[in-house]
Amino acid sequence: MKRAVVIFMEKKRDLLLQFGCLYTSFKHINAKDTDLVVFGTKDVLPLLPDDCVKLECEKASHPPELLHYxxxxxxxxxxxxxxKELEKHYDIILRTDVDTFLTPAWNHYYPTTYTVGKGGYATYQIVKDHLKRVAKELGLNHRSLHNLGATHYGKTKSVIDVSTLAVTIGKHLLTKEFKTDKGKWPSWYGGVINMYSNEIAVNHLIKDVSIDRRHLDFESTSSDSVMNHAHLHCWHTDHVFSKFQFTAGKYDKLETKNLNMNKIKDYCLAIALKAKRDLPEIMK
Known part of the structure; x- marks a missing residue:
């Protein structure tokens, strides 16, 4: 079985710093059956290590509303x-954001169903009602499965199909639903269109779905063991490990010798600082 972790990259400093962390964690766990696949804009791909699978991809621009999201x-x-090349080479893929880390637990993580992390964008009933309404307007089924995470892990074709339908839904939300009124978080809000679109797509396309709060999108600030969580996500926080504090250089002078690589927040910090040492060209 061949797996891939798939991300999108463009040439922005914060994304390059985050990529360095993900890449360094990928190298650290030495996953024999996994490639790191990067869809990226033409200007960023030459900056990335050659042992990644690099696929050129321009940013979405049609309709023009996509440029603002x-x-x-x-x-x-x-x-x-x-x-489409992914289907030829990989049995299962993890579609994720770049501000993430892989842990050694990835090497033993093989869910049997389409699996997503945990989201938190539909805590109010009004949001759930809007999601079902939009699905109905588009002729899509919604099975009341809410708060799906950004990370999706499953058979390659299934992840591609979900993503493709989600883009269509996202275009509708951008050009119709939130064209003039962006709403307000944490109610119905145009800033999380990706999350809404993916939820509707999964409800319509995927019969058997698991939300894995333990292994996907687990918080990078935890003191739990890395062996209990395959994939870590940096959320909006200033607590260790914080992508914002890292980007601001707040960790640069910290010593790593006393960090516990079994503890999630220490693991992320150690990997991030190693990335800065090993990848100076992209970790500026």
């Missing part, structure tokens, strides 16, 4: 011709 690029890349 760059988050859609993380799923738009799966609609391109080059995405």
């Amino acid at each position: 760059p988050r859609i690029n993380s799923i738009h890349c799966f609609t391109t011709e080059k995405a």
Whole structure:
């Protein structure tokens, strides 16, 4: 069985710093059956290590509203011709964001169903009602499965199909639902269109879905063991490990010798600082 971790990249300093952390964690766990696949813009791919699988992909631009919602690029890349190559080479893929880490637990993590992390964008009933309404308007089924995470792990074709439908839904939300009124978080809000689109797509396309709070999108600030969680996600926090504090250089002078590589927040910090040492060209 061959696996891939798939991300989208463009040339932005914060994304390059985050990529360095993900890449260094990928190298650290030495996953024999996994490639790191990067869809990226033409200007960023030459900066990335050559042992990644690099696929050129321009940012979504049609309709023009997509230019104002760059988050859609993380799923738009799966609609391109080059995405079809993934089916030829990989049995299962992890579609994820770049601000993530892999842990040694990845080497033993093989869910048998389509699996997602945990989201938190539909805590109010009004949001759930809107999601079902939009699905109905688009002729899609919604089975009341809410708060799906950004990370999706499953058979390659299934992840591509979900992403492709999610882009179509996202275009509708951008050009119709939130065209003039962006709403307000944490109610119905245009800033999380990717999450809404993926939820509707999964409900319509995937019969058997698991939400794995333990192994996917687990918080990078935890003191739990890395062996209990395959994939870590950096959320909006200033607590260790914080992507914002790292980007600001707040960790640069910290010593690593006393860090516990079995503890999640220490693991992320150690990997991030190693990335800065090993990848100076992209970790500026």
